[in-house]
Amino acid sequence: MSTDTSPSNFVPPEPEEIAELLPNFEVLSFIAKGGMGAVYLAKQKSLDREVAIKILPRNFGEDLEFRTSFESEAKSMAKLNHPNLIGIYDFGEIDGMLYIVMEMVHGSSLYHASYGKKIDPVEAGRIVCEICHGLDNAHQQGILHRDIKPANILLNDQLSPKIGDFGLARLVGDHESDTAFGTPGYTAPEVVHNPSAVDESTDLYSVGVMLYELLTSKLPEKPYMPAANLAQCDPRFDDIIRKAMNPNPILRFRTAKSMAEAIDTILSEKKSPTVSNRLVTSPSPAGGSAHPPRPVSPPVHTKKSSSPTIRNIIIIIVLLAAIYGSWTWLQKEEVKRETENAQIIAENERKKAEAAEKKVELKEKNAREAQARKEARLKMIAEIQTANKELTPLPSQTLKPELYVKCPELEEVRKKCHGLVDQMQKKFNGKRQDQFLQEIEELRGFYRNKLAKIKTSLEAKGIDDQARTVDQELNATNVTGQAFVDYILGDN
Numbered sequence: 001m002s003t004d005t006s007p008s009n010f011v012p013p014e015p016e017e018i019a020e021l022l023p024n025f026e027v028l029s030f031i032a033k034g035g036m037g038a039v040y041l042a043k044q045k046s047l048d049r050e051v052a053i054k055i056l057p058r059n060f061g062e063d064l065e066f067r068t069s070f071e072s073e074a075k076s077m078a079k080l081n082h083p084n085l086i087g088i089y090d091f092g093e094i095d096g097m098l099y100i101v102m103e104m105v106h107g108s109s110l111y112h113a114s115y116g117k118k119i120d121p122v123e124a125g126r127i128v129c130e131i132c133h134g135l136d137n138a139h140q141q142g143i144l145h146r147d148i149k150p151a152n153i154l155l156n157d158q159l160s161p162k163i164g165d166f167g168l169a170r171l172v173g174d175h176e177s178d179t180a181f182g183t184p185g186y187t188a189p190e191v192v193h194n195p196s197a198v199d200e201s202t203d204l205y206s207v208g209v210m211l212y213e214l215l216t217s218k219l220p221e222k223p224y225m226p227a228a229n230l231a232q233c234d235p236r237f238d239d240i241i242r243k244a245m246n247p248n249p250i251l252r253f254r255t256a257k258s259m260a261e262a263i264d265t266i267l268s269e270k271k272s273p274t275v276s277n278r279l280v281t282s283p284s285p286a287g288g289s290a291h292p293p294r295p296v297s298p299p300v301h302t303k304k305s306s307s308p309t310i311r312n313i314i315i316i317i318v319l320l321a322a323i324y325g326s327w328t329w330l331q332k333e334e335v336k337r338e339t340e341n342a343q344i345i346a347e348n349e350r351k352k353a354e355a356a357e358k359k360v361e362l363k364e365k366n367a368r369e370a371q372a373r374k375e376a377r378l379k380m381i382a383e384i385q386t387a388n389k390e391l392t393p394l395p396s397q398t399l400k401p402e403l404y405v406k407c408p409e410l411e412e413v414r415k416k417c418h419g420l421v422d423q424m425q426k427k428f429n430g431k432r433q434d435q436f437l438q439e440i441e442e443l444r445g446f447y448r449n450k451l452a453k454i455k456t457s458l459e460a461k462g463i464d465d466q467a468r469t470v471d472q473e474l475n476a477t478n479v480t481g482q483a484f485v486d487y488i489l490g491d492n
Helices: 015-021 064-078 110-114 121-140 200-216 236-244 256-271 308-390 395-399 408-428 433-461 464-476 482-489
Strands: 025-034 037-044 049-055 088-094 097-103 153-155 161-163
Touching: 015 025, 015 037, 025 049, 064 088, 064 097, 110 153, 121 153, 121 161, 121 200, 121 256, 200 236, 200 256, 236 256, 408 433, 408 464, 408 482, 433 464, 433 482
Parallel strands: none
Antiparallel strands: 025 037, 037 049, 049 097, 088 097, 153 161
């Protein structure tokens, strides 16, 4: 989405303001403000349940592309129903601000719960396994998240994870809508280099990064340091992480369910007291490792009389070659990953700059159109005034100038018309101008018909001076559109 998500200029409305705009909810308190808006704790009166209401800044609502995408994403996410996904209940617009009503989760984000900590491997595996189950449900509905990270995972009272903030979500295969790139450090390389390759495995790349972070308290770096070397965890976790983070999407887990099953295999054995400790081994090619497997030394067949020194030298040479090959490959991968992250950041900045430029152009265009409308109204009023001055007075008028005589019936009808025009202006507030002018024209016709009836009635009663006043009003309102609005709301 091309909208600037900077929260610096956004001032969250007070809970009382939200309650007034959403009468079906009892807004209890303000929760937090983030890059995509503000969140409030509320109670849905009809169902007597707590909900979270997220209010987006007005500039999001002014972006037609964002509004269309927001509505599509909200409808898609509302179809999701899984204990590890935050439920979506409703969405809409209030006072120019988009909003979405969600399931209320009491607890903190996984980011706040785990930042700077090494999580117990069994607990980390359980959390990631449940996240995979939630993602699998979303993927089956054809929805990608595209911004999986600890800050977008909430933990409820039972420490069960719930995936939220589908702000960058889109349908599988919808490559043309890619205008944002997730979070550097968690984003798969194809998002920038080959958007057409983005699929379910792109989310799993981010899950692999997150599993590594939970186990080690840090993001993966180049050269890759196995998680088992930094934390007391089963080395098979590294096999899973490397497969999930493989630069080639084809070599990753194909489904979130298969990744969950791989993690569950380790967790099941950890729960069994009969499982013996495994030796630390390099990942096998079948595991889809993101690093090349260390070469295995070939079996050395010697005669009984062979010197053990020669055998040891051969083993050392093979190990040194394997270490050098791995080090060289890791150096290249580190440079490549740094370049990819720089490209992601640069592309996000470019998109933000384009969005800001478009917003300025739109503002200037609206200003020019408003000025043109103003000049047209002034020109029309000037032409009417000129035409009135050029009218030749009747002989009777030259002898005795007409004075304005107050007509009570006219004043009453004009007062009602003034109120209706004022209500229409507040209702449309500068938007849907075509519909506004159409309703104004209908009101003008009704007003003039009423004036004609009053004039006829006065003439029948012989009250000619008041009848002439009504006739002057008929002449003055023989204008259309904005000119009629300016006349009625003016001091005439």
